Amino acid sequence: MAYNSTLAGPTGSVITRTSRVHIKFTLNGEPVETRLKSGDRLLVDVLREDLQLTGTKHGCGIGACGTCTVIVDGLPVASCLQLAALIDGADVRTVEGLAGASSLHVVQQAFINQAAMQCGICTPGHVMAACALLEKTPAPTDEEIRTSVESVYCRCTGYVRIEEAYREAVALARKARP
């Protein structure tokens, strides 16, 4: 989006770069209200800088690496491309919201069990991408797993352990179902 563009914001208002938009949304199950410093604030920056949720990482900034993946209304979203102003009314989930009071999310547990943790930059993105896939597709095919894994880049090592973690998460979730 060019800086001087305008677009419709919450309640039909017009957002420009200089707008100080007030937004309300749900973040990890809790209601949140915040006033954006400018209309072009990105969700990743609002999460990390304004709301101190630094689990979501700012990698490439162009929607290519997946480290900034969060779940918005059930779908994986690159928060580095998401205007925060348009999050008004949405349900946003980050890696900080996954674990319960006394146990990890099955995806987190599966990553530990399979030693699939990588660095602190890409791992949160991988975990969120896995959660998004498994919530929509509880029994994904190998191809669906591979496509999801490949949405988060790592140039340091391979994806084999991560793919195994997806499979283990499927099994753990199945076991946990009544």
Ligand code: FES
């Ligand atoms: S930082 Fe968002 S995709 Fe790379």
Ligand code: FES
């Ligand atoms: S980018 Fe995280 S281990 Fe390679």
